[in-house]
Structures are given as structure tokens and as C-alpha cells.
Amino acid sequence: MRLEEAIRSNNFSDERHRATVNLVYSAYWMKDILSSALKEYGLTMEQHNVLRILKGSHPKDLCVKDIASRIVEKSSNVPRIIDRLVAKKLVRRYQSKEDKRETLVGLTEKGIETIQLARKVVDEVTHRTVNLNEKEAATLNALLEKMREGADDAGK
């Protein structure tokens, strides 16, 4: 569906303005698809993201700030996402001995199994729904990165 139909508006000043709205809309579209796929494993996207990060460093455990630095949603409240993963027994949490301020987090066996299964489903759903070939996806990646270049972060 074109953006204008989706949000019933065509009141954009130019292509750049349209791109900002299109970008946010497309991200919601994507999150919606992935969230639905993850639901069968009882995971939210954010919980999945943390499990994926821990899988990447396994068997080395990570402290909270390392997880936070690798997460896509930079301002997520990582301790509370971990709370929920601990409650589901997907991760283990303990105080670091080297630096007692740090809380280390590592996958449990159940966590490893869950992230492996979830990864498959996410890959499958991604390929089924993203209607781009590799070349187009590469162009999209390049444009997104150019877009973010040289941002002066003013207004922050």
C-alpha cells in the first residue's frame, strides 16, 4: 500500500518530508510483522533482541551496559527487559566479581534453544515479507546510511 493510502494524507512538503514519514511508517510495518512471528515463542522484539545479543557473545556473558550498547532501541530500559527474561528462565543474572557494580547476564539452556528457534522463524518471515532483491536491499541500506550521515544532533 502506498503511504498516502495507508495514512490517508498527501500533505507532504517534498520527497524528504515524505521519506521521514515513510521511514517511520515502514518501521512500524516491519515491527508488526516480526512481533507477530515472535509471539509464538512468547517473546517481544526487545526480548528477542537481547537474547540475540547474548547469543552473539555466547558462552561469554555480558554486562548490562554491553547489552545496552549493542541494542537497536538505544533508550530501552535494559534492566527491566532482563527482569522478564529472568522470569522466563531464559537468562541468568549475577554480580560480576571483577567489578561489583556490573551485573553479568548469560543465556540458560532454555534461552539458547529459544533463540535458535526464534532466529529461524525471523529469517523465514523476513524473506517472505520483504519484497526486495539483494541489489535493491543494498541500495536501501546505502540510502539509509547516507541519510543519517553528518547529522549534527541539534535539538537534542
Add this chain to the structure above:
Amino acid sequence: MRLEEAIRSNNFSDERHRATVNLVYSAYWMKDILSSALKEYGLTMEQHNVLRILKGSHPKDLCVKDIASRIVEKSSNVPRIIDRLVAKKLVRRYQSKEDKRETLVGLTEKGIETIQLARKVVDEVTHRTVNLNEKEAATLNALLEKMREGADDAGK
């Protein structure tokens, strides 16, 4: 910053997989910039979005479902966003006479002034931070729309 540096990961299966993460990351980047700009008016992006929609139809008031159909974040809980706009006296809310199930919402004078000011700031920030020319932005728009094409919505 390239995606890999931003999230300290380069564990992508292909360009399409990378594009899905890049998309979500870029949308957070964009929301972050716009949210900061809107903060000086005490508005969140969602509240701004609703005001913008009401401005588009002004002086005709809209009912809640019409606002919901035009909003970018499709699953937002529109009645509660309206609650907060009413509390700030930016909109007025009243029962429709034609259909008593409907709640009509319209901008107050203060709401009109606020959305006009906010619109200027959003435009200015968008042009300052989005590092694409019109041609590139048009390509980005086309790719985003192709990406969403033919989605079978499976898994929903």
C-alpha cells in the same frame, strides 16, 4: 554512523536481513530527532501526529476512528492520546449528535497555535538532519514502498 558500528554487530545473513535492522534503527534515529524538537512544545510525536491530523481537516472536527485511520502508528491507543491533549487544552472532545457512539475531537485556539509552531520546527529539523537530496529521497520512498508490496501478512 554505519549500522554495524551503531549496534556493534555485523552478524547479518544478507542485505535484506541487514535492511530490516537498518530500517528499524533508522526509524528510531528519526523519532529521536523529532521527539527532541517537539519537546520544547511539550508534545510527544504521537500527540503531534494527532494535532497534525486535526489541523489537516480543520475546521471540520474528526471522530476517534477517523483520527485512528490517519495515524502512522496504527495500533496507538487514540482515546488516551486525546486524553492528554484535552488535559493540555489543545483539543476539545464532545459526543456527536448524528451518532451518539462517536466522540468528535477538534482543535482549540491554543491547539492551532501549537501545531503551527511545531510544524515549522519539524520542517526545519527534518531538512537539517536528513542528508538526502530530493532525488535520493524519492528513491528511498520508492524502495520502501516496493519493500512493503505484496506482503501476505502471514504470521499475523
Add this chain to the structure above:
DNA sequence: CAAAAATACATGTACATACATACATTTGCA
């Protein structure tokens, strides 16, 4: 025309986001 179905909205809960603040620990420096 009365009952059932559909519609429009409000509200409740769990989770996430954004930001401020609090607390413990470690580091740096006078």
C-alpha cells in the same frame, strides 16, 4: 419491530520507551 450483530469508544493489563533520580562501587587526583 424486537433481538442479534456490528460499530465506536473507553478502560484494564502487561510490556516498552524516555527520562530523572538513587545507590553502590570504582577511579582519579589532591
Add this chain to the structure above:
DNA sequence: TGCAAATGTATGTATGTACATGTATTTTTG
């Protein structure tokens, strides 16, 4: 060494997201 600053994490509050359920009103239909 001792103390201030920095660091790492937890927690509190307001807002938003996702979804289920409740209530009033309108529409459909037998």
C-alpha cells in the same frame, strides 16, 4: 590515603504500544 567524580545499575513516573474486554448506540435481520 581520602574524598570527589565517574561509572554501572536499579527504580520511579509519565507516556505509548498491543491486545482483551466492557458499554452504549446503531444497524441488520428474521
